[in-house]
Amino acid sequence: MLGATPMGDPNDASPRLREALATADVVAAEDTRRTKALASALGVQIAGRVVSFYDQVETDRIPGLLEEIRAGQRVLLVTDAGMPSVSDPGYRLVAACAQANLPVTCLPGPSAVTTALALSGLPVERFCFDGFPPRKRGPRQAWLRTLVAEQRAVAFFEAPHRLADTLADAVEVLGPQRLAAVCRELTKTYEEVRRGTLADLAEWAAEGVRGEITVVLAGATPTAADPEDLVDAVEKWVSQGVGLKDACARVAAEEQAEGTGTVSKRALYEAVLAARSR
Known part of the structure; x- marks a missing residue:
């Protein structure tokens, strides 16, 4: 089980997290002292074994935790604050469980x-x-x-x-x-x-x-591209056997995907026709 822990206020702990802390056979904690302090603040007695699970020991701890899970033990993973795996230890254990076909669940909460x-x-x-x-x-x-x-x-x-x-x-x-x-x-x-x-x-x-x-x-505000600047790009597709309308659609999609600007297919089509008539 992955358990999201409060970022600051212990009252943000979910009822499921409280229950898991009290009933898990093994609690793998990024900082065992902080996890024990959290349990105390919640009025929860951790009955299971508490082991450290921080970045430097994560890889070494995984085989033992997998064996615990295979043996039917309930393993709870918590980090110092927020959701495990999000810039915190966790994803390697989840990946190892998935590879070993072992069940993983998440107790959602603070992030x-x-x-x-x-x-x-x-x-x-x-x-x-x-x-x-x-x-x-x-x-x-x-x-x-x-x-x-x-x-x-x-x-x-x-x-x-x-x-x-x-x-x-x-x-x-x-x-x-x-x-x-x-x-x-x-x-x-x-x-x-x-x-x-x-x-x-x-x-x-x-x-x-x-x-x-x-x-x-904030996300970048899309800018309107000048269709005349994209005529050559359309003509390049046309020279490769793509129809004019499809070429305009491709160039418009490319501009959108690259975030360099937005332009309508119709405006491109008219710009190409105007350039050809000059």
Whole structure:
């Protein structure tokens, strides 16, 4: 079982998590001390064996946990806060269980990603999660360049001491007017959500920020492509035997997929005919 744990407020623990903590034969925990503290705050007595399951020991622990599951033991995996496998240990154990044809279930609950998306005030009908950005400036800017035309909202985690540099790089690569939200200490006593342009948020973060951070970037706004600039691309398809209407459809789809702009098939068709008549 994967169990989502509270990010801050113990009252966010689900009844199923409380029951699992009390009844599991084995509790695999990213931090055994924090898991025991959570159980105490919930008034739950952990009856099973508690073992550590953090990044450095994850691979070594998996064979033993698989044997426990094969023997019919109930194994609960929890991380320090939120959902296992989401930038936390877990996915390797799930993959190993799937490969061994062993059952896996999830006790849903808190997640910093979905909580931040909901609080961002940004359009998040479509989104992606990108973990932690690269720590060094060069790779981080290269990562940001992949988001220039990304039309989905993008959620990611960041360490508080790197937030100012990441936001400054985002201003440089994505532009100062791109909207974003910085969510700090979600569900905790000093929860704070800052919303605004990247320029505003970078200026705020430069003064120093503490706590656990989740950032949500607004998706890029699609721009209208100039059909005349795409005539050659259409004619290239036509020269390969594709009909004019189909060629226009392909180029329009390519522009949409690459995020470089939007253009209608009709506008392309008319632009090609106009160019041919010159």
